[in-house]
Structures are given as structure tokens and as C-alpha cells.
Amino acid sequence: MTAVPIAPAPASSLLEVRDLRTFFELESGVVRAVDGVSFALDRGRVLGLVGESGCGKTMTALSLMRLVPRPGRIVGGQVWLEGRDLLALPEREMRAVRGEGMAMIFQEPMTSLNPVFTVGSQIAEAIRLHRRVSRRAAWARAVELLDEVGMPDPVRRAREYPHRLSGGMCQRVMIAIAISCEPHVLIADEPTTALDVTIQAEILDLLRTLRERHGMALLLITHDLGVVAEQADEVAIMYAGRIVEHASVLEIFERPLHPYTQALLRSMPGVGSERRDRLETIPGQVPDLLRLPSGCHFRDRCPKAISRCAEEDPALEEKAARHTAACIRV
Amino acid sequence: MTSLAPLVEVRDVHKRFPVGGGLFGRARAWVHAVDGVSLTIHQGETLGLVGESGCGKSTLGRLILRLLEPTAGEVLFDGRSLLALSARELRAMRREMQIVFQDPYGSLNPRMRVASIVGEGLAIHRLGTRRERRARVDELLALVGLPPDAADRYPHEFSGGQRQRIGIARALAVRPRFIVADEAVSALDVSIQAQILNLLHDLQRQLGLTLLFIAHDLRVVEHMSDRVAIMYLGRIVECGPREEIYRNPRHPYTRTLLSAVPVPDPRRRKQRMVLGGDLPSPVRPPPGCAFHPRCGHALDVCRRDIPPLETGRGGHAVACHVFPAERVSAADG
Ligand SMILES: Nc1ncnc2c1ncn2[C@@H]1O[C@H](COP(=O)(O)OP(=O)(O)OP(=O)(O)O)[C@@H](O)[C@H]1O
Ligand code: SF4
Ligand SMILES: [Mg+2]
8 A cells, every 4th residue: 555645745846837718719619628727846746637538638848848739839838847838938948848857758759859869879879968968878878778668678778669569569659758867847748548457557657756766846738637646745636728627636525516526427337346337427528618608617517517617617716625616516 | 057958059169260371372370269169058148258359259259149150169059069050040039149249339320220229130130110110129128228219210329338339239130149249338428328337237137048148357257247257369268157267266367357457446556466568479379288388386387288178166176287277075065
């Protein structure tokens, strides 16, 4: 059994995101992919960012890295990392932040590696982008990193091309690249979604070991509440571009306040629990960001909605100690 | 349940695929995708089939439907060997078995209206008049919870969950008795996945369907299945009633799989069993028990002899030298 940390966060955070907004202006309308997201992350902690597809998890992560693809644009907010607002930095300085301040593991490990270079050279390249070291030293470090991320036979594997490696091995290479410059914040976007369950377990264990060894903070993006229950200290639940609930992992699982979180937890089949013939469902579809209802964006699927939910846009407010939710009925 | 006759019986089925050869060259090697599988599925039950990617789950599903020809072995449907049927008999038999695929995007023809997609099987089997077929389509759309106007729209106008409903309606159109659901909910979000799982469950009850439910998600399989079979590198390594497999797993691979599933309860953070290494290549499977290189309990015999799948108490079958099935005691009859 690993203890579940419930210690309070220190006053000033390593990473603080304030009212972040990233929009896609399309002919058909404005997609508010990230619509006023705020959260803080402290040294050594794990924040799980959870939500269904298209709710804006990846765009939140890419906004933090300032890597939003066109036609998307960060239209407002602040991203404070160790006392600097990243959104105000010139691109040249931002390049130094990527890798050393904050690094990201992307959603698809297979497609994120370049097929024409060996994995060793891709790791070495990442190191030389930030550190003035010789090619030989960078290569040696790449092999060391492969060893650290649990790659069997790292000397030989460093000379392999990505297509020769399994999905789990590719993900290890991606992690080696991400930690190569010892970032303070690691963002992992669905790091195990494409992997089999036994490989997923190994990668999650690896992330935990690395985090403990290097004291990194982790923003863990996932749609799997099981992964969150196991890995996260805190959880932020996202729906249609916004965080609708944020609390410690115990609070989220034992006292979920937002109707969406409650429904999400009940719609999940659980291992070992008594078999229920029917799962509870959330009616309707995953929201289309171009056709959101007025007021609370969840109201057309919400079992607790009342007429006032169509008029008021609920703000994320503290409803219990260190537990925020965006719902007028809580 | 077990007193009922088996609807599907798979007898020592093998499937090899050639790999590595050029277009006209001889194959350089063979993948043993399915390597001697036997199992039965009883009328009205759901058999869950679990295993990691590449273990042969989908191939086995397709062999059972005879969408693929086995290299060896046979499949019996309702007591009759599919291999012995004439083309006409096979076509008639095909009506009785349908498949729902994983990918709600790729498996529906984008240029066909939903009415034609759902009614395609009816047209192929020339069932009913045009009017009757259309009435049946409307009935099916209602059955799977789609609005009536869905019939005249195209697949791209629907969400993933809705497309999966279209796929299910299509499979049900010809009133099959047996459905293979191959990762039918894997691509869906949790809230939508729950809708489809409930739908499959209700339909099974209402229509008395028999289901082979193929998935890699052990939580979903536990929810859906009466019995569960665990597959590793082309073979069934353990099979039995759901509670047996989940509460009393015997094969080390099954135990590792179950311990790897993250439990959605932060108070039950557990120490996991971790496997070394990747899934070995099915082109050159390890000798003996294919799991031995990753198994913490392997003995010499495991490296030498393939453990047979033997059925013990409570219909719980295991293929392991070290943790064999529990003996049937005299009290069990
Ligand atoms: N290039 C684009 N043009 C228009 N809209 C886009 C574009 N890329 C993303 N979006 C929209 O931004 C929203 C957020 O997307 P994002 O990728 O962040 O979702 P996500 O939560 O990561 O989903 P998933 O779980 O599927 O990875 C979505 O509604 C998506 O449709
Ligand atoms: S504000 Fe209303 S609609 Fe939104 S979650 Fe709360 S009760 Fe439901
Ligand atoms: Mg994403």
C-alpha cells in the first residue's frame, strides 16, 4: 500500500495557471478549447487532468508549452512557472523553458518519434539543444537515460530505429527525451492510452520512480479514472474547455460534488465490485464545443439541472475545504 | 446455463499467416496467430475474451464467424461444422452470426445512408419487400436508441457512440443468434461506453443473443461476461466462470493482468506485479509454455512442454504446470 498524500500545498506554487484561454476561430464559429482554466501545481505533486475526448485536455497542455497548433491561439491568461509568466516570454527564451523548465510526453508515442533517426540520436539531439556538450558525451548520456527508463540492453537499443521498437519501448524513449534536461514540470498526455495494461502498469511505475528520484511535478492527462486514483495527489475534472471540479484525489472519489464527476464515477465498471446489471449513464453526447448550451455547459446532460442553470454560468468556487466545483446546486 | 447445448464449439483451431515473403516469393516465416484453441459458448451466454494486443483475439473471432479459414481444426455452430457446409448453407448460416467492430468510424461506409447500412444484410439475404425492410430499419433504429430521422443521414453526421449504435443495428438486422463484439466499446468515452454496454446487455436479454465479447479492458469484460477466457500468444491460458477468473485466478499471466488494472479507488493503491519484457514475437514463440520468459514461477518443465488446458473444479480451466486447475473432488460429483 502506498500512502495517499493529503498534505496541504505550500503557499507559492511551482506552476500556476490563471484564466488560460485558447480559442480556435473557425468559419463555423469560435471553438473555446480552453476557456478560463486555472490551477496550481507544487513541486513533487501529481495533478490528474481528467475529461472525455475533445474537452480540451491536450490543448491545455499545449498552451502551457506554447505549442498550440494553428488556427488555435492563446487569447488570454497567464502561465507562471517559477516566477515567470511564460506567455509573456520571447520565443527564444521559451525554447529554453521547453525541456528544462517543463517537458511534455505526447499522446501518440509511435508518431512522435522521427522514423529516420535512431532513438539514441534523437535523445542526444534533445540534450544538445539545451546543453553545450560534445556529440560523444550526449550519446553517452542518451544511453544512460535509456537505462534509467528501463530499456533492456540500452547500448544496442540506442542504435535502433523507432519502428523496431514496441509501443511500450517507444514510450520509454519519449520519456527519456522528456527527462533528458531534468525538467521541473513534466506533462504526460495520455502516456499509456495506446498501451496494453501490463505495459501501462510498467510505464506508470516508471513515471512514479522518476518523479520521486528527480522531484518533478507531474501533470497527468488521462480519461481513465483508475489511473488517476492510483497516481494522482489531486484531480481536476474538465468538461467542455473548463475545469468543473478540483480537489484531492480522496475528495474526488469519496465526495464528488459536481454532477458530472458523480455521473462519470458511476458510469465506470469497476474490478472486484459487485456486478451491477446496468451501469449508470450520462445521457446525450460528448459536447460539441460549437454548440454548447447557455448557462452551465453540462445542463443538457445533467440530472440535477433546474431552469436557473440555463441562465447562470457557474463559476469554479470553493464548496468545501480545498475543494472547488462549478455548479449552482452544490 | 451449462446445461444448455453449446451454440458455438471451437475444436483445436489453428491459424497461421505467412510473413516476410515478397509478393510472389515464398513466405519466410509463419505467425501462429491462433495456435490450438478449443472453447465452447453456450446458448444465451456471454463469453469474454481478453488478452493483449496481437495475442490473436480478433483472429479467433473471425475464425469462428468463418470470415477466415482455419489452417486446422473445426468450428461447430449449433452442432454443425461450418467447414462442411455448401456455399448456400454457409450463406444461410451467416445470417445467424454477426460482428460488431471496434472502429465506429472506419467500419461504416461513409457514402451510404444509415438506412442502407442497417438494411444491407436484409437486402443481401433478400428478406422481405422494400417496404418491409424499411420498416425493419426504423424498428432497429428505435431498438438501439437512435432518432427516426437518423435513417436518412450519413455516418459522419453522428458521434462515435451513435455510430456504434448504427453498427449494432446493422448486426441485429438479420436477427442473428450469435454476435461477436470485437472491441466494440474500446474507442468510446466512459460515459458513452456505459450507454453501449447497457444497450448490448439489454438486447442480449430481450433477444436471447449469444455473445463473444472481445476486449482488452478487464473491467469492461468483468461487467459483461458470464464466462471469461484469457488468451496469450495464440492460446487460451485460462477459462472459467467470471467470479472464478476474477476472484480465484490461477495462471500467473491472468494474475499479472488483473494486478495491472488500475483500481478506481485511491484508498486501495496496491503494489503491482510487474512483468519483465515485451510480448514475445508470435513468429518465434518461446518453446514450452509461451509465457515462461515473463513468468516468475517457471520451472524446467515450463521451458520444455506446452501445458495443456485442463478443466478442474467449477468449470475452471488452466494451462499451467505450476498452478494447474483445482481437482474435481468427489463431493463435486
Ligand atoms: N485544428 C483544430 N481546429 C479546430 N478545432 C480544434 C483543432 N484542434 C483541436 N480542436 C478542438 O479543440 C477542442 C479540444 O481539443 P483537445 O485535443 O484539447 O481535446 P482532448 O481533451 O485532449 O481530447 P482527447 O481526449 O480526445 O485527446 C476539441 O473540441 C477540438 O475539436
Ligand atoms: S449548474 Fe445546474 S446544470 Fe450545471 S451541473 Fe449544476 S445542476 Fe447541473
Ligand atoms: Mg488529447
